[in-house]
Amino acid sequence: MPDDIRIPNDLDSFWMPFTPSRAFQEAPRMLHKADGVRYVTVDGAEKFDGTGGLWCCNAGHNHPRIVEAIQRQAADLDFAHTFGQGHPIAFEAAARVVDLAPGMDHVFFTNSGSEAVDTALKIALAYHAARGDGGRRMLVGREKAYHGINFGGLSVGGIGLNKGQFGTLYPSVAHLRHTWLEENHFSRGMPEHGAHLADDLQRLCDLHGGHTIAAVIVEPVSGAGGVFPPPKGYLERLREICDAHGILLIFDEVITGFGRMGTAFAYEAFGVQPDLVTCAKGMTNATVPMGGVLATAAVRDAFRQAPSKMPDLFHGYTYSGHPLASAACIATLEVYRDEDIFGNAARMATPWEDMVHGLADIDGVIDVRNCGIIAAIQLAQQGAVGDAGRAAHAKLWEAGLIVRPIGDALAMSPPLTITQAHVDEIGATLRSVLAA
Numbered sequence: 126m127p128d129d130i131r132i133p134n135d136l137d138s139f140w141m142p143f144t145p146s147r148a149f150q151e152a153p154r155m156l157h158k159a160d161g162v163r164y165v166t167v168d169g170a171e172k173f174d175g176t177g178g179l180w181c182c183n184a185g186h187n188h189p190r191i192v193e194a195i196q197r198q199a200a201d202l203d204f205a206h207t208f209g210q211g212h213p214i215a216f217e218a219a220a221r222v223v224d225l226a227p228g229m230d231h232v233f234f235t236n237s238g239s240e241a242v243d244t245a246l247k248i249a250l251a252y253h254a255a256r257g258d259g260g261r262r263m264l265v266g267r268e269k270a271y272h273g274i275n276f277g278g279l280s281v282g283g284i285g286l287n288k289g290q291f292g293t294l295y296p297s298v299a300h301l302r303h304t305w306l307e308e309n310h311f312s313r314g315m316p317e318h319g320a321h322l323a324d325d326l327q328r329l330c331d332l333h334g335g336h337t338i339a340a341v342i343v344e345p346v347s348g349a350g351g352v353f354p355p356p357k358g359y360l361e362r363l364r365e366i367c368d369a370h371g372i373l374l375i376f377d378e379v380i381t382g383f384g385r386m387g388t389a390f391a392y393e394a395f396g397v398q399p400d401l402v403t404c405a406k407g408m409t410n411a412t413v414p415m416g417g418v419l420a421t422a423a424v425r426d427a428f429r430q431a432p433s434k435m436p437d438l439f440h441g442y443t444y445s446g447h448p449l450a451s452a453a454c455i456a457t458l459e460v461y462r463d464e465d466i467f468g469n470a471a472r473m474a475t476p477w478e479d480m481v482h483g484l485a486d487i488d489g490v491i492d493v494r495n496c497g498i499i500a501a502i503q504l505a506q507q508g509a510v511g512d513a514g515r516a517a518h519a520k521l522w523e524a525g526l527i528v529r530p531i532g533d534a535l536a537m538s539p540p541l542t543i544t545q546a547h548v549d550e551i552g553a554t555l556r557s558v559l560a561a
């Protein structure tokens with residue numbers, strides 16, 4: 126960015142995503158540069174990036190190897206589509222992503238998590254149709270789930286505020302209950318109670334007929350709905366019910382993918398094999414937009430019966446496998462490997478857990494949830510829902526720490542490069558602001 130652009134004169138032209146525009150314009154928060162775990166604002170103030178961008182800068186910001194790979198690629202092949210033609214870098218990126226994902230065979234590239242979700246839902250519907258089982262049209266999501274904001278993802282999503290302006294979208298959708306139970310408050314990592322809630326899927330099978338359900342989609346650790354790790358045994362139970370009824374199990378790993386649980390994907394950490402996995406964000410360390418859907422061989426193979434001159438899936442994006450995104454993806458995965466970023470996440474998970482649960486004694490903290498390098502501190506409601514969260518977010522920003530307010534929860538997902546000193550720093554800032 127040119128150095129002379131600081132606070133632009135016109136803050137009106139950009140229709141900002143998920144932003145209360147008036148409040149923003151009264152107090153614009155503008156970031157100018159980034160390096161490692163920190164941003165620098167236009168005023169030169171440093172902010173610890175407690176949200177890793179938006180759950181996505183897993184290797185920290187402006188990693189020189191990733192920057193250099195993108196620059197080199199832009200000068201080499203800026204763009205070529207992949208509709209019936211290809212470029213080696215996209216195939217290389219696909220192979221590297223699939224290599225990281227046990228049990229997965231193919232990846233379909235998208236540009237975002239929302240597109241990955243809608244793509245996965247469409248693949249699920251088309252999979253059943255390709256096998257002569259096209260009566261399966263129902264999609265099952267879960268309360269409090271965030272699956273992006275496109276038509277399919279919003280339909281299966283479970284955040285009422287996001288759905289309110291748009292009404293029912295996909296016509297045949299049902300939802301499982303969420304798993305945030307009173308008795309689980311202040312659980313460290315995966316809570317003890319709630320595996321039985323997976324039986325909601327069995328109830329839907331009883332009600333509608335398991336043969337009418339195409340897929341169930343869940344985030345293995347629910348993120349943007351407030352950070353809810355899965356109850357012990359819950360994901361296993363979902364898998365069993367899906368198997369009993371021929372339903373595809375989709376894990377939305379847009380947040381958990383690429384190391385946040387200390388393994389490449391959360392399904393590995395939890396020992397449950399899904400049929401489809403959506404990912405994005407950490408795929409390129411968020412430098413160039415890219416998402417994807419990973420599919421098992423069984424899913425992919427169902428499409429191989431198509432006549433050879435016809436596409437086996439009538440779906441794709443102009444930018445699927447974009448050269449810059451592919452280059453960024455390859456460089457990112459090399460950084461993750463060479464710097465043992467997932468290993469660091471695994472090693473730091475306990476210090477991270479200790480730090481967030483160490484804040485449980487602060488007045489007004491009514492729950493603490495964590496899993497891998499992700500956590501939420503739930504504040505008691507004061508006034509309307511969200512007032513306490515917004516106030517704490519503003520105070521923490523002033524104190525130099527960026528968190529993500531979700532209602533009255535403060536969600537955190539720092540870069541996976543964090544050290545003990547970083548964890549201590551985050552803990553000290555949280556304590557000083559929340560205790561006040």
Ligand code: PMP
Pocket residue numbers: 180236237238239240242271272273274344348349377378379380405406
């Ligand atoms: N799925 C999940 C689980 C997510 O957390 C998000 C974004 N936070 C999305 C999908 C949507 O991703 P995007 O914003 O890239 O469209």
